[in-house]
Amino acid sequence: MSTPIPASTRYYRRGVTKVLWVPTIANKQTPSRAELAAGTSLEAETGAMDGWQTTSETVPTPALGSRFTSVVGGEITADDSSLTFWASKNGEDVRTLLVREASGFVVWMDEGDVPTQTMDVYPVTVTSQAKVREMDNAAQIMCQFAITSEPAENVTIPALTGP
Template sequence: MAATPINASVRYYRRGTTKVIWAPTVANKSAPSRSEINAGTALEGETGAMGGWQTTSGTVPTPALGSRFTPVVGGEITAADSSLTFWASKDGDDVRTLLQREDTGFIIWMDEGDVEGQTMDVYPVTVTSQAKVRELDAAAQIMAQFAITSEPAENVTIPAA
């Protein structure tokens, strides 16, 4: 008997689908309420680039004198340095008024859209900088950098609207 194949994915294009929310307050990162999500600010309309926003797990070797093989066990969980890059506004009325250095809150990623029953990732963060991206032949941008302050809640069910 052959092994059962993995479910076939319904592939999608991220642009126009993914939602990114800045929520200043979330009582329980493992179960944000619809009112907490709605009280946030949708960022995807001004987001031009993103970096990080993923967790990784380290390993710890567990050698034993009785074997030349060194097995490993799961170790620390870390999050990559993360950022969102936004379009700058010539009048200064842009992300700089929303995400200021040392602001704390949550970045919520709804990769498949804000769809009840789908999943989201909730990252507790502190804004660490608002770097102005200066390039000769590109539109002006502001890169907001974030410190992820505790383990993100991943694959959390999106509540009903």
């Protein structure tokens, strides 16, 4: 009999997931605690998110000697991604932080900022700050991002520092 996959400890994302804007990370595969601490926590003002996942294409590899066409892994891509924030009536909100053409990293700690758990590090450039204008909803700002190189996925969250 085969071994079953371990049972997951399921969770509700809101109140758990942390998302950071980090201006500088020397090595996206091994961000330091100091680099993460220099970032800005975004989850308290995040009202929606879209994208933030990679996909892999396949490439057909036909052979004359077979009618079956096998495939191999091909391009890895990431769709355009966005974060939508609550707008402030006085204008002091995400617009002062995530300005168009700012480059940095969006870091996702899906299970929270827990050392030894994993995070995903997305190198990005802010491409727009769109004001979401709707009649019956609270005002929001949607920041769109270009993912500029392959994200570092499932990177270990570093230990906390200090007392």
